[in-house]
Amino acid sequence: MMALHSVSSVSHVLRLAEPFPSxxxxxxxLDLAPLRRKPKRRTRRLTAFPLSSPLRHSAVKSVLHLDRSTDNRLHNSSASSSSDSKPQSLVAQVANLEDIISERGACGVGFIANLENKESHEIVKDALNALSCMEHRGGCGADNDSGDGSGLMTGVPWELFDNWANTQGIASFDKLHTGVGMVFLPKEAQLLNEAKKVIVNIFRQEGLEVLGWRPVPVNTSVVGFYAKETMPNIQQVFVKIVKEENVDDIERELYICRKLIEKAVSSESWGNELYFCSLSNQTIIYKGMLRSEVLGLFYSDLQNDLYKSPFAIYHRRYSTNTSPRWPLAQPMRLLGHNGEINTIQGNLNWMQSREPSLKSPVWRGRENEIRPFGNPKGSDSANLDSAAELLIRSGRSPEEAMMILVPEAYKNHPTLSIKYPEVVDFYDYYKGQMEAWDGPALLLFSDGKTVGACLDRNGLRPARYWRTSDNMVYVASEVGVVPVDESKVVLKGRLGPGMMITVDLLGGQVYENTEVKKRVALSSPYGNWIKENLRTLKLGNFLSASVLDNEAVLRHQQAFGYSSEDVQMVIESMAAQGKEPTFCMGDDIPLAALSQKPHMLFDYFKQRFAQVTNPAIDPLREGLVMSLEVNIGKRRNILEIGPENASQVMLSSPVLNEGELESLLKDSYLKPQVLPTFFDITKGIEGSLEKALNKLCEAADEAVRNGSQLLILSDRSEALEPTHPAIPILLAVGTVHQHLIQNGLRMSASIIADTAQCFSTHHFACLIGYGASAVCPYLALETCRQWRLSNKTVNLMRNGKMPTVSIEQAQKNYCKAVKAGLLKILSKMGISLLSSYCGAQIFEVYGLGKEVVDLAFRGSVSKIGGLTFDEVARETLSFWVKAFSEDTAKRLENFGFIQFRPGGEYHANNPEMSKLLHKAVRQKSQSAFSVYQQYLANRPVNVLRDLLEFKSDRAPIPVGKVEPASSIVQRFCTGGMSLGAISRETHEAIAIAMNRIGGKSNSGEGGEDPIRWKPLTDVVDGYSPTLPHLKGLQNGDTATSAIKQVASGRFGVTPTFLANADQLEIKIAQGAKPGEGGQLPGKKVSMYIARLRNSKPGVPLISPPPHHDIYSIEDLAQLIFDLHQVNPKAKVSVKLVAEAGIGTVASGVAKGNADIIQISGHDGGTGASPISSIKHAGGPWELGLTESHQTLIENGLRERVILRVDGGFRSGVDVMMAAIMGADEYGFGSVAMIATGCVMARICHTNNCPVGVASQREELRARFPGVPGDLVNYFVYVAEEVRGILAQLGYEKLDDVIGRTDLFQPRDISLAKTQHLDLSYILSNVGLPKWSSTEIRNQEPHTNxxxxxxxxxxxxxxxxxxxxxxxxxxxxxxxxxxxxxxxxxxxxxxxxxxxxxxxxxxxxxxxxxxxxxxxxxxxxxxxxxxxxxxxxxxxxxxxxxxxxxxxxxxxxxxxxxxxxxxxxxxxxxxxxxxxxxxxxxxxxxxxxxxxxxxxxxxxxxxxxxxxxxxxxxxxxxxxxxxxxxxxxxAYFLDEDNTFIPKVNGEIVKIQRVSAPVGQMQLKSLIEAHVEKTGSTKGGLF
CATH class of the missing domain: 2.160.20.60 (Glutamate synthase, alpha subunit, C-terminal domain)
Structure with missing residues (x-):
């Protein structure tokens, strides 16, 4: 039975009575790419070619034997196709986030294999051809010539080596008993000899005989300048293994030797100059920091007809970091990786944690000698390769290793669970043993006997494959890279999410996805082991009554740091609605380290997020690939399989209620141990917290050694004691987690936090990220119960003013909201599984000192230092004492962290500031603006730059000598505020004002009305019939946005929109909600907005978290290429958000041909976003700008791009600060709205803006008070302020101070929490760009x-x-x-x-x-x-x-x-x-x-x-x-009755096609399809 269904937002479906005939x-x-001529460069500009330098035509022909041009490809339709000839073819080393994020990348990859295991040189030639045709997927350094890396893995070319051996008087090699090492060695002669001596000694020590060294013949003339500077001496070493006969044993022996050599040289000054690309009896790797098209020229072996192999894996690398590092070129020893491992820090820490338990008979007791199994200084690819190598050398097949490390999304997969339950059992078994190495990845792998490829669980990398009748199998990132006779192609497909394909070279078989996995899964009775040993925690009932009286709840809330905002806007909102609360306008309060108010420790942490090098995941629409499941209990030796490894308890989520925690406490197998987390201040605060942490670690250590598999860190007590405040639970969890890692005990027990301190999704994420497997938020649950039972809530529900929920449902709603929030936080980083997020430490620290970070959060980035243990203790105590003072308030304090309130936390966008600015711009009064300036100068310290002040090495000059304001304002831009988030009046007024001054407004992601693209010529008395809703207009005004934004939803993006832009901005992330897409509530989608966005009125419009055409850095480069293609005259900008590692990302963006890079701070505004996102994601632009500017300079890329920065700009002082930190242009968002009339009501998300700035309601829009001239006045005043500062510093041009951090000095200011802050990172200076900022800004757009x-x-x-x-x-x-x-x-x-x-x-x-x-x-x-x-x-x-x-x-x-x-x-x-x-x-x-x-x-x-x-x-x-x-x-053919379960039925409706209109539409489209394509399948209708 087949059926044809139609699906729509209100949809249909058609069923056919009979199956299709055959x-x-x-x-x-398929054909191979032609070669292009070298593009000409324009005068006075850096032509940054996307991903690579231009092809060297003559050089490549010599490798590929091509002779084509593009000049004669065009024909009239009557002409035949081109007849061009075809080409020929053991102290723990905790992972440090700063090391990890310094090297990121993506690639183009593929393999070619002969099913009959026949060696040939043609395979090598075809691999080189394929590499050359994927040069655009790779990158180059600043010299446009030093490739980011390319390489080949093949079988060992014994014929080539025998030929060489004969010339050296060496007997032909015994193929079974000879290993070949491809070695990068120090260049200096003395160090070279030392290195070779160490290698020879280790081999001899292990009983291996060194047969000879072969200098690898290379052509250095094709190596780029930067790559040549670090190019190693490259040699091959041949060794004889006499004591092993089995191939696997030989490979294991060579692995041991390599690990011993690596250990032996690790302490040498030249140790990092020695690297084994490969050491094997089966495979060899030729690679380097080379463009793919010159790999074969550099290594002349690859052009030798004697170089034969039955397979080849090829790899072209695109690294965001341009510092050449030869060892990081790929393939690695077993893998070729195109992707990014998002969970790498956690993976490394867990690998290190499990080292003590890793044992296998195959190692014969030598496990300690081959440790460590990861390298925190290495790349994610290198470490994944290392983990795979350990498993494979320990006896696992390559396929099994990949299934363990990179499992598919097997949950919510009806086909898999029904047809292949044994595969599900396999994944369930290993889920508790090995956290997934999660992230976008196309992995090619080979041990010389099997060649294969697999894709990540989300399918975020392209992978196509085909097989021919002459027994060749191909896999590649792109089609068209290898010349193949299409008449011989018998199979053509693609790898989907989590899929795998392998070639058994010895057996001559190709195995597609389920065939591979079924063979692996049936190797052991995993299903029985799980059934007999894995237990699932049953969902516990929520309490139906309060545990504490109201006074006790209040006392607990005060002691543990709750505010009335936390209770009312977060906890109660989640209990009532079952989702996180939404707010607007961004985070304009001081960082916790700068605040004069006490903060919970969680507030010193910011969530990291994915941008460019890997995508965020969509938790709303693609949640089926995500899971919050987590196993607790001991994790045993993964190198040995058996039923005991499954002896764990599975939790459906990490959010526990009291009943579930009680069940775990009664679990005798886990032997849970409760560890109280309080510190004693009876003898004073000094040293008390650190002492308590040490005792806590001792207690945890003892419990685990005594057999406990579950540590419950708890701040619950029968009565709170004034002299025993609770340790910040995050500090307790992090410290115990790190202690157990350092002592080799971490895999023996899980950690659960039983805490009053956790109530927001950010708190949960922090605790899990730093080691907790689960959390019981007992006080948050009690707060839900108290809220539900309160008279106020009861009356509201009784009167129908609030949906009725039971006390149990209120708690369920709260937990539901937390779980959804956790999925969103995971998804921001592109992580699918909570088990991979646990312990991954994917946060940045702002305001904690080195001693705190090193003890509890080791490996986390903390660039500015901060609080000591004693200062943390004092801040904790400032909450605790509120619960015990005699004048304890009868209600919770409102700190004003979310909403502005008099006496609360300082908000930069406050009513007083708005009034002063309105007065200045509306009256066009310089004196009024001076009052505004003075107000800002006297504000409390709010941002990092407030800790700095200007100094100069020159005498002041008259303002008249400084460049005019008309020049400075051209560097000003407004933020990307969409038409929809703000009203038409606001959007157009801002655009007109920016066009008047020569600055740039930004369309945001909602498109733009074409009526705005022509100058006004019909203005009378400030009004125009073209734009009748605006006032204060002038003839010649244009309302077009110079910057037109391309966001993930692509709303309003049409060819004409793109073609009419001066600049095109790709919005990767937004400061107020990085890692999330835009969201426009349905009530703001008016008829006009819906028309511009090609959607329906009243329907909420949510942009996906990722651009679905940007899953990697090379994808971003492709979109930049596309935009340069459609509009060659427009500069393309890429908008990023500040976070650690942004400099590395910025380098990749610059290499991808962007003209502008925009760095946004966390304090940017938004029309609507979850509160947790506004408050806890993104970093200060001061650090992001500094890192980007300095990294670009270090990599020689600064001259390629304009650096633009935004986030909380309000004055000329902000502009000057940003300029000195390296920015060329400056963005103003919220303040531009204020200048045009915004009163900071902070209700943008409700559509009820009282002055029509952020509303689509016509009656409110009619109140819009702004005119373009107000904003013009503001920017002129800001420019004049900049001029005044320049004059005081003695400089005539803004150009002269950009990047001049020597013009800063720390302010003489002493605040409670700033005495240990260190701003040396911002004050450092790595040099200046070679060109002036004006020269950089005046460059023409990059060319394709x-x-x-x-x-x-x-x-x-x-x-x-x-x-x-x-x-x-x-x-x-x-x-x-x-x-x-x-x-x-x-x-x-x-x-x-x-x-x-x-x-x-x-x-x-x-x-x-x-x-x-x-x-x-x-x-x-x-x-x-x-x-x-x-x-x-x-x-x-x-x-x-x-x-x-x-x-x-x-x-x-x-x-x-x-x-x-x-x-x-x-x-x-x-x-x-x-x-x-x-x-x-x-x-x-x-x-x-x-x-x-x-x-x-x-x-x-x-x-x-x-x-x-x-x-x-x-x-x-x-x-x-x-x-x-x-x-x-949408109409779908259901050939095997499997379609309906595949539909996401949240919004759409499914039905058969029965209405005549539907039948006619379907019939006409199928008929057109058959007519246009000749479709056999369509013809059957």
């Missing part, structure tokens, strides 16, 4: 270099057709390096005619393998046909036209079963029709607004976030169909 073959064309669209646009017939709206037909060859094809043509048409005005027709047929973003941004009149296949992002942002993709005529596979396009197709489409004969990857039609499409199968998340249009899928789809789909219609 379907027949079709064809796909010559592209295929240039060839097309240069064709006279095409040019004539565009100019005169005529019809033209053309055919052209396309290759995978032809990226964003048609994008530039679309931009030209959109700029001239708009999104719908072109009446001509461009009928262009492409043949071949299209690169990424094929046919992006099409407009009506563009009819594009591809005969071949395409990569990711097909049809991105199309607004019209027609796109047809079909395979070539002769293939060995059935087209409907083959992947023909990649992931994330039709992202943000606003029109057009698409017909695809074949299958698509993940997220087909994500955020589709109006396009119509037919495809013959798709992966997971099809039609996600769709708001309009129509999609027909004539084949199988993956999971999570229609998640977040709020509009449009």
């Amino acid at each position: 379907l027949h073959n079709a064809h796909v064309l 270099g010559p592209v295929l669209d240039d060839v097309l646009l240069a064709d006279p017939e095409i040019a004539y057709a565009i100019e005169n709206e005529k019809v033209v037909n053309k055919t052209i060859k396309i290759y995978n390096i032809d990226r964003a094809a048609c994008g530039r043509i679309a931009g030209v048409i959109a700029k001239k005619y708009g999104d719908t005005g072109f009446a001509g027709q461009l009928n262009i047929t492409f043949t071949g393998s299209a690169g990424q973003s094929f046919a992006c941004f099409l407009t009506p009149g563009m009819n594009i046909r591809l005969v071949g296949e395409a990569n990711d992002y097909v049809g991105k942002g199309i607004a019209g036209g027609e796109l047809v993709i079909t395979p070539v005529d002769k293939t060995g596979f059935e087209p409907e079963d083959a992947a023909i396009v990649g992931n994330t197709c039709l992202y943000g489409a606003t029109g057009g029709q698409v017909f695809v004969r074949g299958r698509a990857g993940e997220r087909f039609a994500v955020r589709n607004s109006l396009a119509e499409a037919v495809v013959e199968g798709a992966g997971d998340h099809c039609c996600e976030y769709m708001t309009g249009g129509c999609v027909v899928v004539l084949g199988k789809v993956g999971r999570n169909v229609a998640a977040g789909m709020t509009g449009g219609l």
